[in-house]
Amino acid sequence: MSGQHRTPVTVVGLGSMGSALAEAFLDAGHPTTVWNRTPAKAAPLVAKGAVHAPTTAAAVAASPLVVTCLTTYDQTVAALAPAAAALRGRALVTLNSGSPAGARETAAWAQGHGARFLDGAVKNVPAAVGAEDTLLYYGGDEGVFEEFAPVLRVLGGDTVYLGEDADLAALYEMAVGGTLLPALVGFFQGAAAVQARGLTAASMVRFTVKWFEMINSILPGFADEIDRGAYGEPASSVNMFLEGAEHDGDLAREANLDMEWHRPFHDLLRRAADAGHGEHSISALTEVLKNPGRAA
């Protein structure tokens, strides 16, 4: 794979995701420079043709496009601070997790040093980097996105530009990612319940997969209700979920599980009912979530 005509790329931060990003660039023939605080992590990439820069300043200087994949925005700025002078004119793309405020602060810092800034998020696991349907979205400098879109698509075929605001990817990252831990805990609870009967967690997987596909199928309807603020023709009402909540004790008794984490969901349902949403769509919980401290 010749890198002669490919855009040189630098990847800063070689955790499992950063390494997957660098490997995807290498596989696509991009001259790839890498940097990591612990240099040993660069070895597999160097074996594939990457250049390991001794400092972030050297790493940033090596390529017009610099992709960072550190844990937080603070760590990103800390790692790049010694390279600040080299940032001028570079396109800096940050792919860590963090808050919209963190993205805005990092954008201001990078732009203050003359960098063009784009913040993004990889909405998948490292093993999925490079796949045709892997989603990455970006917010910030549109010129950077347009210039480097073909390079960024190497990381995932479903590459989306959200808009000029540098914090949009972080905003969606939080908005979309907020289902992860609750959904997983729901799955772990189910695994514990079937195990209590001598069945395997594995036996649940294909049913849960179908279940999430069902949930996916009903999201457009909920989004439409939320955007119209029209909750009056429910497929599933708040009261239906309240009735279902009464069965929680049954599962606790059946499988001796800790169900305490359900309590706030019951509180939300009751607050929604108290606010007049009992016969409204379950999506009316959105209105309750918007009003912190107004518990009945």
Next chain:
Amino acid sequence: MSGQHRTPVTVVGLGSMGSALAEAFLDAGHPTTVWNRTPAKAAPLVAKGAVHAPTTAAAVAASPLVVTCLTTYDQTVAALAPAAAALRGRALVTLNSGSPAGARETAAWAQGHGARFLDGAVKNVPAAVGAEDTLLYYGGDEGVFEEFAPVLRVLGGDTVYLGEDADLAALYEMAVGGTLLPALVGFFQGAAAVQARGLTAASMVRFTVKWFEMINSILPGFADEIDRGAYGEPASSVNMFLEGAEHDGDLAREANLDMEWHRPFHDLLRRAADAGHGEHSISALTEVLKNPGRAA
């Protein structure tokens, strides 16, 4: 559509799901008898050829296969009590929600009246009834499942027999269904967050769909860890989620949202870390859920 050679079927309970079941049987040419406490709900089905029975006794007597779709097991038994004498030799299939204990009690009651009993669950929305990939699973009398499997497949192509225990479908229903409200509340929170920025909930849907597909892709690995009790090679550790939890306040500040429902998740993460699972896979939360009342 001639029903001459099709098994006659009775459907008791004509809510949105019961009506969808009856319609699927009618569409497949089964002579279909229906009963509902509020007879008006039978009208659209009668217009399609269903017979509306005046009592549950008449409804049960009309068909060898009786499918109930009421809200609870208690309501099912209450509705069928006047039909108890007619149950002898019938195959009774219950498709309501409820606890494993409720399924066992209903099985005992039905078998006491000479019925053969199968309990099932429709893992999808009414609009999906009849589709090739719609999942229904059943537990109980294997003879009933084998005899009527071709009829039951009319309700969904992905029809699964779980085993002889009459409460298995209810057990999996709870185990699998426990992700629904947490996942939806996560989505509603995200919707509120993007709306606070003047963006639509609809703009989040396709990203969330991808996100649940990603979650589906990682469930087999988690199930394997849980079944082996081996949490030591984490793709995502408890500590990684604890670090992420620190960003919750950011979203609350950004979008003025009620994040109180996150607190028990943080408690679970901390208890897992205190129990020595900090560097273990997030799936180790399963062990914490199994031990109610052992909070640190």
